[in-house]
Amino acid sequence: MLRILAYLISIVGANVITASIQPLHLGIFLVPAGTFIVGATFVLRDLVQNRIGRNKTYLCILTALILSAVISKALGDTLLIVAASAVSFCVSETTDTEIYSRLNLSMAWRVAISGLFGGTLDSTIFVLIGLSPLGAGFLPWSAVPAAIIGQIIVKSIMQVIGAFILGRILARRTIQSAES
Numbered sequence: 706m707l708r709i710l711a712y713l714i715s716i717v718g719a720n721v722i723t724a725s726i727q728p729l730h731l732g733i734f735l736v737p738a739g740t741f742i743v744g745a746t747f748v749l750r751d752l753v754q755n756r757i758g759r760n761k762t763y764l765c766i767l768t769a770l771i772l773s774a775v776i777s778k779a780l781g782d783t784l785l786i787v788a789a790s791a792v793s794f795c796v797s798e799t800t801d802t803e804i805y806s807r808l809n810l811s812m813a814w815r816v817a818i819s820g821l822f823g824g825t826l827d828s829t830i831f832v833l834i835g836l837s838p839l840g841a842g843f844l845p846w847s848a849v850p851a852a853i854i855g856q857i858i859v860k861s862i863m864q865v866i867g868a869f870i871l872g873r874i875l876a877r878r879t880i881q882s883a884e885s
Contacts, residue, residue: 708749708752708753708756709753709757709765711749711752712746712749712750712752712753712765712769713765713768713769713772715742715745715746715749716746716769716772716773717772717773717776718739718742719739719740719742719743719746720739720773720776720777720780720790721739721776721780722738722739722741722742723737723738723739723740724739724777724780724781724782725738725780726738726739731855731859733851733855734851734852734854734855734858735844735848735851735852735855736852736855736856736859737856740828740855740856740859740860741859741863743824743827743856743860743863744820744824744859744860744861744862744863744864744867745863745864745867747797747798747801747816747819747820747823747824747860747864747867748816748820748863748864748867748868748871750762750765750766750798750801750802751801751805751812751815751816751819751820752871753765754802754805754806755812759802759806762802763802766794766795766798766799766802769794769798770791770794770795770798773790773791773794774787774790774791777790783841785834785835785840785841786835786840786841788834788835789830789831789834789835789836789840789841790831790835792830792834793826793827793828793829793830793831793834793835794827796826796827796830797823797824797826797827797830798823800819800822800823800826801819801820801822801823802819804818804819804822804823805819811872811875812871812872812875813868813869813871813872813875814868814872816864816867816868816871817864817865817868820860820861820864820867820868821861821864824856824857824860824861824864825857825860825861827856827860828853828856828857828860829853829857831856832844832849832852832853832856833849833853836849836852837849
């Protein structure tokens, strides 16, 4: 239950932080502050799936989607931004879930690989639908590639850090079990 709660809180937290803090300028990249948490949500979702299974994880994803949409709208996001967030969330979380389920690797590698795919889709879809001239038009076309790449970099770093930490924890548990 704690994993599910952490996952849901991370989704809500990412929305609140993104709405409350101006995007960060990291060199040429423009990155919403909540992106740092979004990278961690993929790791948390994998931990949820590991505990309750793939089918029940989809119920958690649906709950997170509803919470995210309600919070985004309550924070003043336009309907287009809420929709872009919902579409990118559905596609990225489903992709992460399905890749994680199918990989026959250690948990840490599954977390890293599935999260990289999910994070890339999340960043690309959200920026194109929500921020580019195709959507709300907050960014000119010239800024779109840097916005997508900046989010992918931040999410990927967070996911790799999470996978590394998870790998270390699992390795330590294996050693302790072998010594017992």
